[in-house]
Amino acid sequence: MPQLALYLLGSPRIESDGASVDIDTRKAVALIAYLVVTQQHHGRDTLANLLWPEYDQSHARGALRRTLSTLNKALAGNCLDIERETVGVAPQAKLWVDVNDFNHYLAECRTHGHQANEVCTACLEPLTRAISLYRDDFLAGFSLRDSPNFDDWQFLQTDILRRELASALERLVHCHCALGEFDPAITYAHRWLTIDRLHEPTYRQLMLLYAWHGQRTAALHQYRECVQVLDQELGVAPLEATAQLYQAIKENHVPSLPAPLQKPALAKAEVQSLSTMAPSEDFSLSMASSTTKAPVANTEYPLVGRSAEWSTLFNAYSSINGGGQILILEGEAGIGKTRLAEEFLNHAHERGAVVLTTRCYEGETHLAYGPVIALLRSAIAQKDNIHRLDELPLAWQSEVSRLLPELAMQHPALPAPPPLDGPGTQSRFFEGLSQALLALCNRSDSPSGVIFFDDVHWADSASLELLSYIVRRLREQPICLTFTWRGKQIVRDARLHQVLGEAQRSGKATIVTLMRLDQASVRKLVHTVLANDTKLTASLVDRLYSETEGLPFFLLEYLNAMAKGQLATGTVDWSLPGGVRDLLQSRLSGVSDIGWQLLNTAAVIGRSFDYDTLREASGRSEEEAVTALEALIDQGLVEEVQKSTSEYTLTYDFSHEKLRTLVYEETSLARRRLLHRRIADVLASHARGQREVDALAGQIAHHYQLAGNEPLAAEYFR
Structure with a gap:
C-alpha cells in the first residue's frame, strides 16, 4: 500500500510515495483536511452542511457523494472509511499528516515531568522538529468563500496552531539562551516576532539576546525598530519596561545572564528556574479582550475620595x-x-x-x-x-x-x-x-x-x-x-x-x-503618594489641584511625571504629561470640521466664551454654530453655564483648562493671529458707549496685541 503524505501547514498538497497527487476540486481538499485533522468519523449531514451550507439537504448530500467519489479515486481507495451515514479516515490507512506530527512533537514535551509552559533540554529535539514542519499557516492561501462554516473552522485551527508555534518558539528561545547558545536563540526569536510584530516582550527578549551576545548596536537597533512599528501601527510609545531596558543597554548596564544549564537533562529546580524566564503571562496571541478572573486593580495609588x-x-x-x-x-x-x-x-x-x-x-x-x-x-x-x-x-x-x-x-x-x-x-x-x-x-x-x-x-x-x-x-x-x-x-x-x-x-x-475630587481629596492622595518627598509643599499640592482640577487620571499622570523627573515643578508653565495629552487627543478625535473651527476660536478667546463672539469670530452661520456647539456639549468638550448677568448672553466653558490649552497649542500661529484679530474686531464692535469700551478695553487690547496690531492695542491700553 503506498504511503500518502498530506502537507497542510502552508499551501495544501498531497503526495503518494513522493509523487504529487492532483485533486480536482477545492471541496475535496477541504474535506480530506477536515477528516484527517479532526481524526473522527462525521455524519454525512454534518459534512454536507459544513461544505455546502447554501444547498438543501438532498442536494448537499448529493454534492458530498460526488466529492467523496472524486477524493476516493484520487487517493486510490486506500484512505477513506465510507459508511452509509458516516465518513472518516480508514484505521488501516498509511497516512502521514504534517499537522498531526507537529502536534505529536509538542505533546511529547508534555511527558517530561514539567508544566506545559516549562521547558527542559530534552524538549529541544521535539520542539525543533515541530518548528521545522511549520512551513506556513494552516492551509495558507486556501479558502472556501461559499462555505463560511469551513472558513470558520480553518480560522480556528490556524489560530490554535499559531499559538502553539509561538509557544514552541518562546520555549526554544529561552532554552537556547539558558544554554548559552545565542545564535539559535536569536534566530528563533526573530521567527517568534514574525507571528506578532506588535508583541513587545519579544522585542525585549531580542534586545537582551543581542546585548548578552556582545552585539550592543543590534540591541539598540531592535528597540528603535520596536518604536517605529508601534508608532506606525498603533500610534503609541513602547511600554516603560521596554524603554528602561533600552536605557540600561545604552548605559552598558545589561541585566545578568541566566545561570547556564547542563545538557542533556535538567533537574527539577533547573526546570523551574528556566520556566521563570519565560514571560508566559506577558505573551498571548488570544483574541479575547476579557477574562473570567476579576481584573487586578491598579493599587499603585490608593482609592481616595470615593x-x-x-x-x-x-x-x-x-x-x-x-x-x-x-x-x-x-x-x-x-x-x-x-x-x-x-x-x-x-x-x-x-x-x-x-x-x-x-x-x-x-x-x-x-x-x-x-x-x-x-x-x-x-x-x-x-x-x-x-x-x-x-x-x-x-x-x-x-x-x-x-x-x-x-x-x-x-x-x-x-x-x-x-x-x-x-x-x-x-x-x-x-x-x-x-x-x-x-x-x-x-x-x-x-x-x-x-x-x-x-x-x-x-x-x-x-x-x-x-x-x-x-x-x-x-x-x-x-x-x-x-x-x-x-x-x-x-x-x-x-x-x-x-x-x-x-x-x-x-x-x-x-x-x-463620579465627580471630580475636591481639594481635600487631592491633598490626601498627593500626601499619601509623596509622603517621603522632601520637596512636597502646600503650594505644590495647590498647584497640582489647579492644574488637574481634581480629575483623577490627570492627577496620577502628573504624579507619575514628577516621580520620573519629567515635570519641572519650579517653572511657571507645566508641560502636559504624555498620558494627559493622549487622553485629550482621543476625546478630540471625533470632532467635526466645523466643530474644530469653533474650538480653535474658543481656545483663542479663553476658558470662558460667549456665543455671539464665538459665532462672529469663527465666521460660521447661526445654524452651523448652534449644531456644532450642541455636538461639542454632547461630547463633553464644552459646557453651557449660567453665570452671565445678562439673560441674552449665552456663556460656555471648556470642560477642562488643559483641553483648551491643547487645542490652542495645536492651532497654527498664523491662524491664532487671524482669530485674535477677528475676536478683537468683534469685541470692539459690541462695545456701546464709553462704559462698555472701558470694561472691554483690556480684552480688546490683549487680542489686538497678539494679532500683531500694536497701534490699535496701544489705543485700548490707554
Whole structure:
C-alpha cells in the first residue's frame, strides 16, 4: 500500500510515495483536511452542511457523494472509511499528516515531568522538529468563500496552531539562551516576532539576546525598530519596561545572564528556574479582550475620595436576593470609573463570585456582538467552563454557536441554528446567549455572578439589543450587570439610553455618578503618594489641584511625571504629561470640521466664551454654530453655564483648562493671529458707549496685541 503524505501547514498538497497527487476540486481538499485533522468519523449531514451550507439537504448530500467519489479515486481507495451515514479516515490507512506530527512533537514535551509552559533540554529535539514542519499557516492561501462554516473552522485551527508555534518558539528561545547558545536563540526569536510584530516582550527578549551576545548596536537597533512599528501601527510609545531596558543597554548596564544549564537533562529546580524566564503571562496571541478572573486593580495609588460611591456599590451588591441587579458607574473620561469598578470586581471575586469582564472599544462599534464574543470566548477558555456550556440543552448551545463557530466544530452533532429571519428566531437567539451567560457566571455555592461591560458607550448596536433583552428579564436572572459609561457625553446610539432607561424602570438599577475630587481629596492622595518627598509643599499640592482640577487620571499622570523627573515643578508653565495629552487627543478625535473651527476660536478667546463672539469670530452661520456647539456639549468638550448677568448672553466653558490649552497649542500661529484679530474686531464692535469700551478695553487690547496690531492695542491700553 503506498504511503500518502498530506502537507497542510502552508499551501495544501498531497503526495503518494513522493509523487504529487492532483485533486480536482477545492471541496475535496477541504474535506480530506477536515477528516484527517479532526481524526473522527462525521455524519454525512454534518459534512454536507459544513461544505455546502447554501444547498438543501438532498442536494448537499448529493454534492458530498460526488466529492467523496472524486477524493476516493484520487487517493486510490486506500484512505477513506465510507459508511452509509458516516465518513472518516480508514484505521488501516498509511497516512502521514504534517499537522498531526507537529502536534505529536509538542505533546511529547508534555511527558517530561514539567508544566506545559516549562521547558527542559530534552524538549529541544521535539520542539525543533515541530518548528521545522511549520512551513506556513494552516492551509495558507486556501479558502472556501461559499462555505463560511469551513472558513470558520480553518480560522480556528490556524489560530490554535499559531499559538502553539509561538509557544514552541518562546520555549526554544529561552532554552537556547539558558544554554548559552545565542545564535539559535536569536534566530528563533526573530521567527517568534514574525507571528506578532506588535508583541513587545519579544522585542525585549531580542534586545537582551543581542546585548548578552556582545552585539550592543543590534540591541539598540531592535528597540528603535520596536518604536517605529508601534508608532506606525498603533500610534503609541513602547511600554516603560521596554524603554528602561533600552536605557540600561545604552548605559552598558545589561541585566545578568541566566545561570547556564547542563545538557542533556535538567533537574527539577533547573526546570523551574528556566520556566521563570519565560514571560508566559506577558505573551498571548488570544483574541479575547476579557477574562473570567476579576481584573487586578491598579493599587499603585490608593482609592481616595470615593468612600460614598464605594458604599453604594457594596450595599447594592450585598442586597441582591434572588433577582438581578444593575450597577452603572457614570462620569467623564479620566474620572476613575474603571478604577472603582475594578475595586468592586475584586471584592466580588474575593467573596467567591464568578466575574466575567469585557471592554467595548471606540474603533469597533461596527463589529456586531464584538464585546459579547470576546466575553464568551475568554470565559469558556477557563478550566471547567466549557463543561458548563455542555450542560445546556442543545438548542441553546446551537444558538451560542452563531457567535462561537468553534463550538460546532468541537461538537459535530450540534444542530445548525435556523436562519435569523424566521419568526421568533431573534428572541430564541438572545435567550440562548442569556442562558449561556447564566451557566457561566452562576454557581450554587457562590454569590451572584458579575458581568462587567467597560465603556459600554462604545458597544455596537447588536450588543446593546442583547443587553436590553437581558435587562428586561433581570428579575428572573440572579446576576449583577455592571457598566461604565460617560453619561450624556456620548449619544451615539439611542439603544444605549434605552438599555439604561429600562434598567432604571426595572427598579433594580443603581447609578453612581463620579465627580471630580475636591481639594481635600487631592491633598490626601498627593500626601499619601509623596509622603517621603522632601520637596512636597502646600503650594505644590495647590498647584497640582489647579492644574488637574481634581480629575483623577490627570492627577496620577502628573504624579507619575514628577516621580520620573519629567515635570519641572519650579517653572511657571507645566508641560502636559504624555498620558494627559493622549487622553485629550482621543476625546478630540471625533470632532467635526466645523466643530474644530469653533474650538480653535474658543481656545483663542479663553476658558470662558460667549456665543455671539464665538459665532462672529469663527465666521460660521447661526445654524452651523448652534449644531456644532450642541455636538461639542454632547461630547463633553464644552459646557453651557449660567453665570452671565445678562439673560441674552449665552456663556460656555471648556470642560477642562488643559483641553483648551491643547487645542490652542495645536492651532497654527498664523491662524491664532487671524482669530485674535477677528475676536478683537468683534469685541470692539459690541462695545456701546464709553462704559462698555472701558470694561472691554483690556480684552480688546490683549487680542489686538497678539494679532500683531500694536497701534490699535496701544489705543485700548490707554
